[in-house]
Amino acid sequence: MKLSQIKELVLSEYPNSIVGEDENASPAALLVKPQFIFQICELLQSNEKTYFDQLSCLSGLDNGEEAGTMEVIYNLYCIPYDLHLMLKVELDRKHPSIDSVMDIWKTADWHEREAYDLFGIHFNKHKDLRRILLPNDWEGFPLRKDYVEQERYHDVKVKY
Amino acid sequence: MSTYLQESEPLKYRESDLKSEEMIINVGPQHPATHGVLRLEVVSDGEIVKDVVPHVGYLHRCFEKHAESLAYNQVIPYTDRMDYVAAMNNEWAFVMGVERMLEIHQELPKRVEYIRVLVAELNRLASHFVAIGTYGLDIGAITPFLWMMRDREHILRMLEWASGARMLYNYIWVGGLFYDLPVGFEEQSREFVEYLKPKLKEVETLLISNKVFIERTANVGILPLDLAINYGITGPMLRASGLKFDLRKIDKYSVYPELDFDVPIGKGEMGAIGDCWDRNWVRYQECLQSVKIIEQCVERLLGEYKRTKEFDPRVMVPKKIRPKAQDLYVRAENPKGELGFFFRADGRSDQPFRCKARGPSFSNLSVLAEISKGCMLSDLFAIVGSLDLLMGEVDR
Numbered sequence: 222m223k224l225s226q227i228k229e230l231v232l233s234e235y236p237n238s239i240v241g242e243d244e245n246a247s248p249a250a251l252l253v254k255p256q257f258i259f260q261i262c263e264l265l266q267s268n269e270k271t272y273f274d275q276l277s278c279l280s281g282l283d284n285g286e287e288a289g290t291m292e293v294i295y296n297l298y299c300i301p302y303d304l305h306l307m308l309k310v311e312l313d314r315k316h317p318s319i320d321s322v323m324d325i326w327k328t329a330d331w332h333e334r335e336a337y338d339l340f341g342i343h344f345n346k347h348k349d350l351r352r353i354l355l356p357n358d359w360e361g362f363p364l365r366k367d368y369v370e371q372e373r374y375h376d377v378k379v380k381y
Numbered sequence: 382m383s384t385y386l387q388e389s390e391p392l393k394y395r396e397s398d399l400k401s402e403e404m405i406i407n408v409g410p411q412h413p414a415t416h417g418v419l420r421l422e423v424v425s426d427g428e429i430v431k432d433v434v435p436h437v438g439y440l441h442r443c444f445e446k447h448a449e450s451l452a453y454n455q456v457i458p459y460t461d462r463m464d465y466v467a468a469m470n471n472e473w474a475f476v477m478g479v480e481r482m483l484e485i486h487q488e489l490p491k492r493v494e495y496i497r498v499l500v501a502e503l504n505r506l507a508s509h510f511v512a513i514g515t516y517g518l519d520i521g522a523i524t525p526f527l528w529m530m531r532d533r534e535h536i537l538r539m540l541e542w543a544s545g546a547r548m549l550y551n552y553i554w555v556g557g558l559f560y561d562l563p564v565g566f567e568e569q570s571r572e573f574v575e576y577l578k579p580k581l582k583e584v585e586t587l588l589i590s591n592k593v594f595i596e597r598t599a600n601v602g603i604l605p606l607d608l609a610i611n612y613g614i615t616g617p618m619l620r621a622s623g624l625k626f627d628l629r630k631i632d633k634y635s636v637y638p639e640l641d642f643d644v645p646i647g648k649g650e651m652g653a654i655g656d657c658w659d660r661n662w663v664r665y666q667e668c669l670q671s672v673k674i675i676e677q678c679v680e681r682l683l684g685e686y687k688r689t690k691e692f693d694p695r696v697m698v699p700k701k702i703r704p705k706a707q708d709l710y711v712r713a714e715n716p717k718g719e720l721g722f723f724f725r726a727d728g729r730s731d732q733p734f735r736c737k738a739r740g741p742s743f744s745n746l747s748v749l750a751e752i753s754k755g756c757m758l759s760d761l762f763a764i765v766g767s768l769d770l771l772m773g774e775v776d777r
Binding site for chain 2: 247277280282283327339354356
């Protein structure tokens, strides 16, 4: 199945849910509106023509203060048909929040926790959104482009 | 000090969540059975495990943040430190991603590709030796661990000979290799493989088909296939659950299509499909397949693609690594599963705008709570060991 067919499939179910596409990306990517992400993922996972049963990777991304956006990138893979797909979602940098896809793929549980931990992207309806890699009382979100580390952590100097 | 711990790594369960007979047992982060710095919060009712909450991050070294401020070739040593018992495979996955962005991945000399496969498979053997050996150690067998470490040492010394470092190699470069193999390496590999074959047989009789070992691991921690796929489990764990899924076969990267090897899968010979014994057995079988691949590589490195005076392993190494603006996800079969890198290049700098590493152990660990619910406390460590975790990769 080609990207155009997948796009058609999604659009037939949820019109106006796709903002654009990126053929240059590898695998080819669809740019999706954030409010549709759960429905689209559910459709792509359960539809027997696509059947994306594996979420390979979920990554957050910060475009910096000037651009004012953050992104979440989903890398899907379909084992039976050997299909790849990338979904990209753009979020407002001031209040980055998006629906969790944890109910579709359990992989998303920890990956979303990681994106929350390092970028501060809030995943709605996530059942256990705690920090995962950093300590619970760490200040700030390190992978943001404008991150400045805190001076002291429990009386230990952070900058060395 | 205890307040610090509660502030920085609080427990998920509170006392009020527990029933009167339940209690929380803390395991780790410093515990020999947790393979590094993994902390487990175990809710137990007597000997029965009710829930396990892994707390990770004790080995977090900010790989992704560092990668954003370093040139692509300078990131390679950092990837070594992710899965530090299989560093060759790590750097190969990273390098493959950068080469695809530069679109030079199909122009590499064949000898370079075969050397990469050879060192990666040697490292895969070393990684599986650690997995099998420490797994024996976890459940009380000390001899196999010592034997596996002895054989692993041969591999480490050979890779040290090639690259100069025992574990963290920085041998595979973007577009080529650090150096050609040292003179005599191919012959030495052949000799090593001949030495190894009977030793592997010994391990099978000593550990894999040992009655005590089977009793401890068969029918323990069964991971059904649908659950495994949903949790993003990859590598030997997924294959032990019965799916013939190996990225070396599926993605056909490098020269793997030219090599003849099988993909072993779990068959539930001693218990159910996807139990701890199956996982360990699949790793053992993969060692045999790696031996087969190494033999073929050596044969071709001494034959069709033999050492010549003109051969330059750095002939394709770019002077400047500046990929054009794009997003790319690359994946490769690591000893532990699918290692993926997500890159965003902005086309203007020599550094990745974003580099996300998807470690196989990270996803493999997340299934622990699901498969250990209701098991005995002593079986929990049999399950943790069978996941073949490496905290360096979970925490990055």
